[in-house]
Amino acid sequence: MSRVGSDLSAAKRRHHAAVFAALADETRLSLVTTLCGGEPRSIAQLTGGSRMTRQAITKHLRVLECAGIVHSVRSGRESRFAFDPAPLNELKEYLGRVSAQWDQVLSRLKTLVES
Amino acid sequence: MSRVGSDLSAAKRRHHAAVFAALADETRLSLVTTLCGGEPRSIAQLTGGSRMTRQAITKHLRVLECAGIVHSVRSGRESRFAFDPAPLNELKEYLGRVSAQWDQVLSRLKTLVES
DNA sequence: CATATGAGCAACCTCCGAGTTGCATATTAG
DNA sequence: CTAATATGCAACTCGGAGGTTGCTCATATG
Numbered sequence: 001m002s003r004v005g006s007d008l009s010a011a012k013r014r015h016h017a018a019v020f021a022a023l024a025d026e027t028r029l030s031l032v033t034t035l036c037g038g039e040p041r042s043i044a045q046l047t048g049g050s051r052m053t054r055q056a057i058t059k060h061l062r063v064l065e066c067a068g069i070v071h072s073v074r075s076g077r078e079s080r081f082a083f084d085p086a087p088l089n090e091l092k093e094y095l096g097r098v099s100a101q102w103d104q105v106l107s108r109l110k111t112l113v114e115s
Numbered sequence: 116m117s118r119v120g121s122d123l124s125a126a127k128r129r130h131h132a133a134v135f136a137a138l139a140d141e142t143r144l145s146l147v148t149t150l151c152g153g154e155p156r157s158i159a160q161l162t163g164g165s166r167m168t169r170q171a172i173t174k175h176l177r178v179l180e181c182a183g184i185v186h187s188v189r190s191g192r193e194s195r196f197a198f199d200p201a202p203l204n205e206l207k208e209y210l211g212r213v214s215a216q217w218d219q220v221l222s223r224l225k226t227l228v229e230s
Numbered sequence: 231c232a233t234a235t236g237a238g239c240a241a242c243c244t245c246c247g248a249g250t251t252g253c254a255t256a257t258t259a260g
Numbered sequence: 261c262t263a264a265t266a267t268g269c270a271a272c273t274c275g276g277a278g279g280t281t282g283c284t285c286a287t288a289t290g
Contacts, residue, residue: 009148010141013141013145014141016138017138017139017140017141017144018139020135020136020138020139020144021135021136021139023131023132023135023139024132024133024135024136024138024139025132025248026125026128026129026132027248028132029128029131029132029135030128032213033124033128033213036213036214036216036217037216037217037220038220039220042266042267043266043267044265044266044267052248052249052250053249053250053251054266054267055249055250055251055268056248056249056250058267058268059247059248059249060248063247074267076256076257076258076266077256077257077258077265077266077267078257078265078266078267079266079267083217085214085217088210088213088214089210089214091206092207092210092211095203095207095210096207098147098151098200098203099151099200099203099204099207101151101152102151102152102198102200105151105152105154140277140278142278157236158236159235159236159237167278167279168279168280168281169236169237170237170238170239170279170281171278171279171280173237173238174278174279175278178277189237191236191286191287191288192236192237192286192288193235193236193237193287194236231290232289232290233288233289233290234288234289234290235286235288235289236285236286236287236288237285237286237287238283238284238285238286239282239283239284239285240281240282240283241280241281241282241283242279242281242282243278243279243280243281244277244278244279244280245276245277245278245279246275246276246277246278247275247276247277248273248274248275248276249272249273249274250271250272250273250274251270251271251272251273252269252270252271252272253268253269253270254267254268254269254270255266255267255268255269256265256266256267256268257264257265257266257267258263258264258265259262259263259264259265260261260262260263260264
């Protein structure tokens with residue numbers, strides 16, 4: 001593997017790790033589930049039904065926003081958060097590439113055994 | 116949403132969050148890339164080419180193993196780690212469901228606008 | 231047997247993530 | 261104007277993740 005290629009894939013790895021980290025929390029997964037299935041919602045709305053503080057939910061929303069999974073629009077005195085599918089689609093593609101590579105390994109192994 | 120259904124999905128969320136957390140690290144993503152593209156490798160082999168200690172790599176491998184992404188087989192004095200695609204496929208399906216739900220929301224919105 | 235190699239275990243340190251509380255600010259409602 | 265609502269900001273605690281060092285154990289190898 002070339003030096004440049006290594007650096008590029010390292011940068012991609014860093015980015016993917018960041019998005020994975022944003023999803024590595026039960027509360028944030030719950031927020032994603034809520035937001036991907038409906039209209040944009042305010043922080044107060046998203047806090048309702050949770051046992052956590054509004055500030056805790058706010059922090060989680062900022063983490064999701066930094067990862068690009070969600071974006072917020074200020075509307076009057078409330079800021080509404082909406083889902084953005086792009087980062088999750090990137091992750092899905094990444095997981096697909098990993099699976100595909102593994103399938104190639106398996107098929108090569110099968111060929112070796114059969115030969 | 117029923118109480119039981121809520122608990123079930125909460126348990127699934129917990130599990131998904133755990134697997135996401137296992138992928139939320141650059142070093143572990145690198146290990147996954149290495150292992151999904153080749154034969155099982157020993158800890159010493161996986162440590163070579165990294166600036167980290169063997170114990171650090173060992174800890175990362177244990178994290179991946181707890182998430183089911185990797186499994187180890189002791190062979191003589193070395194333990195070989197191999198890739199397991201099942202957990203990543205679960206994540207891929209999960210991300211697919213989220214995207215599908217979002218697409219439904221968009222199409223409903225479009226219908227409303229057109230009507 | 232003696233030695234080198236691969237790995238496990240435990241203690242320790244540092245830093246960040248998650249959550250809380252308290253207060254300040256802006257906007258809507260009456 | 262005044263009060264209530266929605267949010268932002270800062271400081272603090274607490275626990276766990278990531279990493280290291282040092283030692284021990286097991287297994288090849290000469």
